[in-house]
Amino acid sequence: MLFSQDIGIDLGTANTLICVKHKGIVIREPSVVAVAVGAGQKKVVAVGEEAKKMIGRTPGSITAVRPIKDGVIADFQMTADMLRHFIKKAMGSSPFARARVMICIPSGVTEVERKAVHDAAVSAGARYVSLIEEPMAAAIGAGIDVTAPRGSMVVDIGGGTTEVAVISLGDIVCSRSLRVAGDMFDDAIVQFVRKKYSVLIGERTAEEIKISLGSAVPYDGEGALDIRGRNLIDGLPKNVEVTSEDIREALEDPIAQIVETVRTTIEKTPPELAADILDSGIVLTGGGALIRGLDKLISAKTGMPCRVAEAPIDCVVTGTAICLEKDTLNIGKGK
Ligand code: ADP
Ligand code: MG
16 A cells, blocks of 8 residues: 655755655765776765765765755756655655655756756655755745745755845845855865965864854954964974864955955845835744854944854755645745
């Protein structure tokens, strides 16, 4: 006998989250695949958390890759393999044959890539597959009433891209996608530490520093972190101390680019909707929204109220869950 199962998937550039109806979020893993290249063939050796641990630590024959980089699908086959792996894991022993799947994809992906994601879900056993645009899912998951005849602005800061969108009456009125987000923050920290301390650190270390110290404006309880990298002078390991202030300086430029994109999107928004946003405020979602004080800075630079959504990392997958629950599978599908 076949059962109907609904699952929602946030196929993010940094993390993939999956929720199953009545079970909540069951998968929360990095969108990373480790592959071994041998005899001209690629073989997937690890996916998700396990694969992420291998980044920067792989022997020559294995590479850990992020198949969705900068908001576009860099590797087709690997994205499909990863998706299939996560869907299987999410479903466990549950019958999947008639499942409805709603997948959220970065809005920069092309028609061909959309089809690839769709087909990967079908080949994993899904019966009905619908796609939803990231800002729409993020807004719904953040608790915004997207069908109301009033403008709302959501800014989703993920790993590869920042998506800024104004939504009204169940549709995206105007939007911008910027390839500056969490990964760029990590990059900026690597560059900063290299320049200021002549020490080379890896991207994972940079991410850890960002999470412990990253801020957009001064905050209470600022501190410092002792980190280890490679001394560029003699090539040996070296410890240096980085401070909250250092990291704020490092992040200044990529954060300014995000603020600028928010500002230009507001400028392009029809006046009535812009007035609505002034009332309801800008909502931040995605992991990048957790940079301390980013809401304060955006508010100061735009003159609009701004807040971080509750559980910003979960907004997109929660949004897909709400759509499945309400049977609104056609909202914000875009093109
Ligand atoms: P995506 O939707 O692209 O998969 P996510 O919304 O999952 O991205 O966000 C991932 C990004 O959020 C990563 O760059 C990660 O380093 C960053 N991030 C996660 N937690 C924090 C935090 N507490 N402070 C700052 N950045 C964070
Ligand atoms: Mg995302």
